[in-house]
Amino acid sequence: MSTAPLAAPLQPPLPAWGRGWLDAYLARAAAGDVVADDVARGATWWHHLFDGVAALTGGRLARLQARVARQVDEIGIAFRLPDDPAERAWPVSAIPLLIGEREWAGIAAGVAQRAELMERLLADLYGPARLIADGHLPAAAVTGSRHFHRAVIGVEPVGGYRLHIVGVDLARGPDGEWRVLADHLRAPVGTGYALENRLAAARATGPLHARLNLQRHAPFFTAFRDGLAAACRREVPRIALLTPGRYNPSYPEQAHLARYLGFLLVEGADLAVRDNRLYVRTVEGLKRVDALWRRMDARFLDPLAFDARSAIGVPGLLDAITGGDAVLANMAGAGVAEAPALAAFLPALAPRLLGEPLRLPNLATWWCGQPGPAAAMRARLDELMVSSAFGTPVAELPDRGVLGADLVPAARDALLAAMARRPQDYVGHEVVRLSTMPAVADGVMVPRPFTLRAFAARDATGAWVVLPGGFARIGGDPDLRAPVMGDGSFSADVGVVGDRPAPAPARLAGVAAVRRNPGTLPARAADNLFWLGRYLERGEATLRLVRATLGSTVEAGATLDPVTLDRLATLLLETGAAAAEEDEEGGAIRDLGELAAAALDGDAPASLPALAATIHGIAEVIRDRLSADAWRLVDRPVARGPGGTLARTAAWGERFAAFAGLAAENMGRTAAWRFHDLGRRIERGITTCTLARTFAGDTASGDDLSVLLDLMDSQISYRARYMAGFALVPVRDLVLLDPFNPRSLAFQAERIAEHLGALPSLRDDGVDEEPVRLAAELRLMVTTLRPEVCSPTALIGLERLLEGLSDTVAARFFLQDNRTLRGGPMVLA
Numbered sequence: 001m002s003t004a005p006l007a008a009p010l011q012p013p014l015p016a017w018g019r020g021w022l023d024a025y026l027a028r029a030a031a032g033d034v035v036a037d038d039v040a041r042g043a044t045w046w047h048h049l050f051d052g053v054a055a056l057t058g059g060r061l062a063r064l065q066a067r068v069a070r071q072v073d074e075i076g077i078a079f080r081l082p083d084d085p086a087e088r089a090w091p092v093s094a095i096p097l098l099i100g101e102r103e104w105a106g107i108a109a110g111v112a113q114r115a116e117l118m119e120r121l122l123a124d125l126y127g128p129a130r131l132i133a134d135g136h137l138p139a140a141a142v143t144g145s146r147h148f149h150r151a152v153i154g155v156e157p158v159g160g161y162r163l164h165i166v167g168v169d170l171a172r173g174p175d176g177e178w179r180v181l182a183d184h185l186r187a188p189v190g191t192g193y194a195l196e197n198r199l200a201a202a203r204a205t206g207p208l209h210a211r212l213n214l215q216r217h218a219p220f221f222t223a224f225r226d227g228l229a230a231a232c233r234r235e236v237p238r239i240a241l242l243t244p245g246r247y248n249p250s251y252p253e254q255a256h257l258a259r260y261l262g263f264l265l266v267e268g269a270d271l272a273v274r275d276n277r278l279y280v281r282t283v284e285g286l287k288r289v290d291a292l293w294r295r296m297d298a299r300f301l302d303p304l305a306f307d308a309r310s311a312i313g314v315p316g317l318l319d320a321i322t323g324g325d326a327v328l329a330n331m332a333g334a335g336v337a338e339a340p341a342l343a344a345f346l347p348a349l350a351p352r353l354l355g356e357p358l359r360l361p362n363l364a365t366w367w368c369g370q371p372g373p374a375a376a377m378r379a380r381l382d383e384l385m386v387s388s389a390f391g392t393p394v395a396e397l398p399d400r401g402v403l404g405a406d407l408v409p410a411a412r413d414a415l416l417a418a419m420a421r422r423p424q425d426y427v428g429h430e431v432v433r434l435s436t437m438p439a440v441a442d443g444v445m446v447p448r449p450f451t452l453r454a455f456a457a458r459d460a461t462g463a464w465v466v467l468p469g470g471f472a473r474i475g476g477d478p479d480l481r482a483p484v485m486g487d488g489s490f491s492a493d494v495g496v497v498g499d500r501p502a503p504a505p506a507r508l509a510g511v512a513a514v515r516r517n518p519g520t521l522p523a524r525a526a527d528n529l530f531w532l533g534r535y536l537e538r539g540e541a542t543l544r545l546v547r548a549t550l551g552s553t554v555e556a557g558a559t560l561d562p563v564t565l566d567r568l569a570t571l572l573l574e575t576g577a578a579a580a581e582e583d584e585e586g587g588a589i590r591d592l593g594e595l596a597a598a599a600l601d602g603d604a605p606a607s608l609p610a611l612a613a614t615i616h617g618i619a620e621v622i623r624d625r626l627s628a629d630a631w632r633l634v635d636r637p638v639a640r641g642p643g644g645t646l647a648r649t650a651a652w653g654e655r656f657a658a659f660a661g662l663a664a665e666n667m668g669r670t671a672a673w674r675f676h677d678l679g680r681r682i683e684r685g686i687t688t689c690t691l692a693r694t695f696a697g698d699t700a701s702g703d704d705l706s707v708l709l710d711l712m713d714s715q716i717s718y719r720a721r722y723m724a725g726f727a728l729v730p731v732r733d734l735v736l737l738d739p740f741n742p743r744s745l746a747f748q749a750e751r752i753a754e755h756l757g758a759l760p761s762l763r764d765d766g767v768d769e770e771p772v773r774l775a776a777e778l779r780l781m782v783t784t785l786r787p788e789v790c791s792p793t794a795l796i797g798l799e800r801l802l803e804g805l806s807d808t809v810a811a812r813f814f815l816q817d818n819r820t821l822r823g824g825p826m827v828l829a
Contacts, residue, residue, distance in 0.1 A: 021445055022050045025438055029447045032174025033436045045098050045212055045497045052208040053095070054735040059196050062443040064204065071200040076194070076631050078252040087252065092195060092200050095438045096493040097214065097450065097472045104468065104496045107170070107178055107454065110360030112464035115166045115456040117346065118185060118337050120353045122162045126153050126333055136352060137345055140174045140369050140424050140530040145390045147186065147335030149298060151305045156329045159231025164189070164293075164329035165224060166458040170360070172435040172452070176217075180343075180360050181451060186335040187295045190453050192253035194471040195221070195260065197493040212808060214495040215468035223263050223465040224457035228291045231327045231458075237290035238520060240264040240280060242271075244296040244312055246620045254295050255623035263293065268300075269815055270522045273316030278322030281523045283671055283813045284760040291327035292317075298332035305334070340427045341389040363432060369424035377428040377671070378416065380404075384428040386415065394418070394425040403431065439474050439490060449475040452494060469494035491806040518670035526675045527814035528622045533679025535618065539611040540656045541600060541687045542577045544711045546608070546649055564703040567694050568596055576606035600648060608652055609638050625672060630662050674755045675813070681755070682806050685748035688712070689799040692736055692745075693792045702726045708735060712743045732787035749756065749779045752805070759813070771812050774805045 022035075029036045035046050057063040069089070077090035099107070124131050125148075131137040142148055167188030169181040198217055202209045229237050241263045243254045258265035264280060272279050272286060279286035294301065300310040305318035321325040336342075344365040350358045367389060368374040377384060387401035388394045395418040396411070407415065419426050436447035454470040476489030549568050551560070569592055572578045578598035599607050619626060619634040626634070633655055667673040695708035705726040709715045712735045722730055737748045753775040761769055768776070778801055785794065 001578070004323055019047070019050070021054060022047060025050075025445045025447070028236070029436060030174070032172075032176065032433075033447050034099075034172065035438060035447075037176055037435075039096075043497075045100070048212060049095070049098060049208070052205065052211065056205060056208065060443065061094070061440045061445060064490045065440050066667070067204040068092050068094045068200055070614070071203045072196075074203075074628070074632070075196055075200055076252065076628060076635065077200065077256075079193075080249040080251070082249060090196065091490045092484065092719065093472075093474055093490040093492040094201075094204070094440050095445070096201055096495045097437050098495050098497050099469075101215065101496050101498045106359070108466035108468075110178070110358070111170075111456050111466050113342060113350075113354065113356075114168055114180065114183070115163060115464050117350055117354055118166065118334075118359075119161065119163045121337055121342075121349065122331070122334055122721075124353075125336060126155070126162075128788070131349065131352075136349065137342075138369060141339070141341045141345065141367060141389075142336060144341065144424055145339045146337045146392060147298065147333065147338065147390075149306060149333040151318060151335075152331065152333045156324075158321065158324055158327045161231065161458060161462065162331035162334055163458075164228060164327075164535045165455065166330075167191075168360075168454050168456070170452045170454060171432050172450075174433055174435060176435075178360055180362050182340075183338050185330055185338050186297060187330070188455060189250045189253065189295075190471055191221075191455050191467065192250075192257040192260075193491060194453075194455070194467060194469060196253075196256060197471050197491060198469070198495075201493040209495070210501070212495060213498040213501050215498055217467060217469065220455070220457065220465055220467040221261060223459035226460040227458035227462070228293065228327060228329060230460040230462075232290040233325065234288070234290050234450065236269070238264070238280070238288060238330050239291040239621055240289050240291065242266055242268070242292050242294045242296060244300070247625075248295070250295070251620075252623065256622040261825075264289075264522060266311075266522060267524065268295075268312045268314050270524050271314040271317070273314060273320050275708055276316075276319045276325065278314070278317065278320040278326040280520065281674075281815060283521050283523055283526050287520050291329065293329045298335060301332055305785075328745075339390045340365065340387055340429070341369065341424075343429070344373065344427065353422075361430040365427055365429040367424075368419055368426040368428070368594050374419070376422050377426075378419070381407075381412070381416075381428070383431070385431050386428050387425060389425050389427045394422070397426075404428075419552075434475075437472065437474065437492070439492075448490075450492070453760045468496040483681065516667060520670075521671045521675075523813060523815045525622050525625060526671065527810070528618050529625070529672055529676040530679040530809070530814070531613065531682075532618045532622070533676040534683040535611055535615045535682035536656065536659060537680045538606065539608060539615065539652075540660075541683075542575065542606060542608055542611065543649065543652050543656060544713075545572055545575070545577060546596045546599050547653075548707050548710050549592050549599075550649065560707065561701055561703040564695075564701065564707055565592055567704065568592065568707065571690075571694060572596070572599055576604055578602060578607065579604045600645065600652075612638050627662065627666060629666075630659060633659050633662070671759060674759060678752060678809070679754045680785075681748045681751045682802050684743070685745055685752070686799050686802045688735060688743065688745045688748065689795045691803070692732065692790070693795045696728065696732050696735070696790070697792060698728075700728055700731075705731045712741075714741060714743055717741060726766065729787045732790050736781065736790065737785060737787060746782050747774075749782045753779050756809075762812075769812060771805065771808045774801065774808055777801065778805065 026036055026039065038046055043278065053061070053064055072089050072092050073364070077092070078087040079090050080087055125142055132139050163185060165188055167184035167190060169184070171181050172177050172178050195217055225239075230240055241254060243251060243256045243265060245251065245267055248254070255265060257263070266280055270280055271289065272281060274286065278289045280289050280291065296312065299307040301313045302315060302317040303310040303313050304315050306313070317326070318332070321328050343362045344367040346362055347358055350356065364371040366377040366384070368377055369389070381404035384404050385401050386397065386404060388397060393399065396415040404412070433450065434449035437450045438445050439448040446536060450472045452470055452472050455467040456464045459465050472492040472494050474490040474492055531601065543569065549572065572595045575582055578595040578604070580595070598604060603610060616634050619631065623631060636655065663673070663676060667676065691708055693710050695704040702725070705728065708731060709718050714734055718731065718734055734741055735743065736745045739743045739750060741747055754773045757770045763769060778798070781801070
């Protein structure tokens, strides 16, 4: 696809500080570079970009890349490599790919046309199959794909469409022509990364994006959301994004998209099918789900219809789709059209299905399942790339294929023999040389090859809308061959430059009805919010023990009684914050300083680093429900090793205090907040009982009581009330029974009862559910407790009641295997 000369956009002038950079880059660029081609056609946007970057960085490109990296960290853009549990920062190049709106109009038209072609192709393959019956498409080119699912043959999708969002990988050749490298129809990855790339680049470059008149991304996502809603049968549908889980490579992107679009982020265990309808398990029972945007392979979706070994799917999901009440985006079986084998037939199928040729050509492709193309491919083997016809492992080929010219004689003979045995498993396609674009390497602007992933989605009318841009993948070396681009070392924002400034978001045409419904809370999310609260509180309690152990009493410099010190050591060991070592005679070493250091830096099950790892794992599962500030706190690396012990202790304290402040001030007072705070209150109540048993027994010393007040953060309150020094009964009353002390047991009991009373009930007979009953029992026991006769037995009983209450909350509100959270008389909504 060639482009006409471009008119200069109307943009405000900038100083020509970057002219030297531009001239130096053009001197390095080879033929076909996007900057060189655009400048030769009279485009000026690259001048504005280089000038703007020069002004922002003061002539140091490394500064701009560092600014982008900081924004990536700030936003939390991340990904995983397969089989790697650790997340990595999403690599974003500081320099965007700029495309003029006239050139982009041709690309967008080609992407939309291709999406419609795929829709019609799938409708035929899973419907009348006339293309196969009439000889236009060999049956083996379809049935050879593992993504061809016979279970959906004849199934009409709800809303009438099998595809709602597609991705297309494009390559620009040195001649300026764009070609299609691959189609992504099952669960296209990258829309969230395109959005995050734009956000990171815009924040790093300030007003430069506005000066370039870049078209906005937001309308595309609005159109996609409206399109899914329009396909549903209810006026106000509930839409969910189905994720394989937090270990999926693109899980951070999925969480970001769910939060941005307002979709529920669910896993297979969150969903259930009843009477051919799809539901999400929530704390209020089963709630209808009208549309599901899947981000997992179709064979894992429903173990009853596809792969029976799937443990992450939803049994009966295909029944809900067949029954006509659940929209699935994209429809199961869509992946069959991704097969490289089918690419050989698309140029001929386009006129038949669309009445026009392809606007964006494929790579020239030969499928070896037919004798003629197979012979042609063998004759040109040294000029072609050989790949799997259906994306599955095949004999004598690496995963990403191989260049025929790179084969040694023995490997070439082995490949030809394998192709002779099963020719239908192989395709050959031309090797395309890629255009280059600017990238920063070692502080210098250099040309690097790139590919572009573009996206199209259906709007409310069913028409295809193309995201203005997408994201580019930039090769880490100068190799210009397209097949090498699979593991691009950088991504880049792709901006479509307009002749005029991008219009401001349109005003609402009408007045939307006010809604104060906080939304649906899945049982799994409530479970994780609850335990996030418990583990955060547990971490704070461990930190307080470390502080007390390090001698942070109000009476500075005082030496604590050995019995009190022994109680602190015992708590550190019994809570699992530290583990005692043995001396040469086999006795336990209880050096208090070493125990505190172990709790601060060690690997014991309840040490601060271990608790932080657990907190991170829990928060990762509910990432879509955490603010960017909260996630940064959780994701911040744990400082270990050399450095001041008190300074590290203070850093831990700041982390816990910041998260508590965010929860107190920023979380809406919804069921989600109640579960989070309920976890905190139960854990704090258990800790309070344990500390009171340990330090406020009948034989407690003044040091015991002083340490207890420190651990309960109640020294100031006590000293403001009592001038006569430490006394057992007043200390007990303050830490256990004072309803105005936010650390006391009485305060926790009141908050627990308040939260459980406000949470939804599954009963309609007016009888309290078990958690509410136990909370009332807890409050009554605490109210009738007398500080003068507060025995360890009574406190142990309260601890057990709190633990039992936690178990009862879990049994009532959280997922328990596959048990349905539903009351008998309740109506499903």
